[in-house]
Amino acid sequence: MKLSKPTIIGLTGGIGSGKTAAADHFASLGITIVDADLASRAVVEPGQPALIEIANHFGHEILQSDGTLDRPKLRQAVFSDESERKWLQGLLHPLINQYLRTNLEQASSPYAILVNPLLFETKQHVWCTRTLLIDVPEALQLSRTMARDDNTEEQVRNIMKAQLGRGDRLAMADDVIVNDADLIHLHAKVERLHQTYMEKVSEY
Secondary structure, three states, X not given: OOOOOOOEEEEEOOOOOOHHHXXXXXXXXOOEXXXXXXXXXXXXXXOOHHHHHHHHHHOHHHEOOOOOEOHHHHHHHHHOOHHHHHHHHHHHXXXXXXXXXXXXXXXXXXXXXXXXXXXXXXXXXHHOOEEEEEEOOHHHHHHHHHHHHOOOHHHHHHHHHHOOOHHHHHHHOOEEEEOOOOHHHHHHHHHHHHHHHHHHHXXX
């Protein structure tokens, strides 16, 4: 199947799956990467209208001494109150979406990659020509995340529960890279898939 234009590959995966390592290697091959996590930070940088609205809504104690957002304090405020969480989402989601769309439209590589751990949950997969899942067995996902973030097993399992289940992601993804070995194997799989995407783009 040909890839339609603009060609956007949505890259996703659960915590500890290796999304960032895969995205970094696509970037090393010259592909533009647009990251939803970076977008969520960019829209609340000092001077951005969203940060002013957040400070007005929650009080200026939601800011750190240097004027940046106190993220732990904000998380505490919204996760303990459903209405506050919905208010924040209503403010930020349109801004994040616009940031992502603008950066995707400005991509100069033959295709662009949208990285989002919640690609399917946020429905951003509908923007994409194809979706790529970095998949890993749950036991390995757990051990990697515990080692990387120094979290307890319970903490990691709670994060995993908050994300779409592995089976659901596998059912929804167009392409899958199983990342159950080392970086050399991951890079080789990324390079093969990159070649496939380039061949499909060049059919136009």
